[in-house]
Amino acid sequence: MKAEPRYWAVVPAAGIGTRMGSDVPKQYLLLNNRPVIEHALQALLKHPKIVKVIVAIADSDHWWANTSASRHSRVQRVLGGTERADSVLNGLLSLQGDADADDWVLVHDAARPCLHRTDLENLIETLRHHAVGGLLGYPLSDTIKRVNDQASVLETLPREQLWRAFTPQMFRYGALQAALECARSSALQVTDEASAIELAGLIPQLVEGRSDNIKITRPEDLELAHFYLNQHSRDQE
Ligand SMILES: Nc1ccn([C@@H]2O[C@H](COP(=O)(O)OP(=O)(O)OP(=O)(O)O)[C@@H](O)[C@H]2O)c(=O)n1
Numbered sequence: 001m002k003a004e005p006r007y008w009a010v011v012p013a014a015g016i017g018t019r020m021g022s023d024v025p026k027q028y029l030l031l032n033n034r035p036v037i038e039h040a041l042q043a044l045l046k047h048p049k050i051v052k053v054i055v056a057i058a059d060s061d062h063w064w065a066n067t068s069a070s071r072h073s074r075v076q077r078v079l080g081g082t083e084r085a086d087s088v089l090n091g092l093l094s095l096q097g098d099a100d101a102d103d104w105v106l107v108h109d110a111a112r113p114c115l116h117r118t119d120l121e122n123l124i125e126t127l128r129h130h131a132v133g134g135l136l137g138y139p140l141s142d143t144i145k146r147v148n149d150q151a152s153v154l155e156t157l158p159r160e161q162l163w164r165a166f167t168p169q170m171f172r173y174g175a176l177q178a179a180l181e182c183a184r185s186s187a188l189q190v191t192d193e194a195s196a197i198e199l200a201g202l203i204p205q206l207v208e209g210r211s212d213n214i215k216i217t218r219p220e221d222l223e224l225a226h227f228y229l230n231q232h233s234r235d236q237e
């Protein structure tokens, strides 16, 4: 009898937050007196199926050791890489010997603190029997323009088939590691795991989640995340 696939998580947290423009990397900025990364890890660490959470941290990082997550029994630190995809691949390589090829790996940005537990559960339950896996996302509601270097309109894109890609992104351990290694050896820059899976000729599945699963990128995102997290707290009441 084939064993049930297990679930692992990899959290890329080795960025420097250039677009945020703060002295402290954005994953350590405070939301409700807790670092962004602690909020991002919360749903993963609370999910009963997730065996271990691998967090990719920059070599120069001196904030991680002060977080409570760094002392959590199911959290393991690995060295981040030059690009986000390198950090994710380092996380996957650290699971060699533990994870089986058909196990699921969920990759979630440390910069996405508003992941709701219901979205995580829905992603896992929707894709648990899927052949490839997929990711949380949300359909675009704005009209989308492609522009030139001067921001003049080149064309308006049909938005009916355009979605925002979020994280977690959930793929089979063996397929994801192979896809990321192939993208790297082909010198193809991928900004998410699904792109590497697509390059491998596989078709990820989008799972509609909450639109508040935002990525902290620029200063104005912090206030919005603060509002959303307070909304989540009200949901629990
Ligand atoms: N070499 C890198 C670059 C990014 N990340 C992580 O990938 C996530 C999403 O990346 P992004 O929002 O681009 O973060 P930064 O690279 O820090 O932001 P910026 O591009 O503004 O510098 C973040 O949790 C970030 O810490 C990572 O682990 N390793």
Ligand SMILES: C[C@](O)(CO)[C@H](O)COP(=O)(O)O
Binding pocket: 084, 109, 165, 166, 167, 191, 192, 193, 215
């Ligand atoms: C993975 C991601 O969050 C999906 O939207 C996004 O691609 C990360 O991009 P970034 O430039 O590394 O923030």
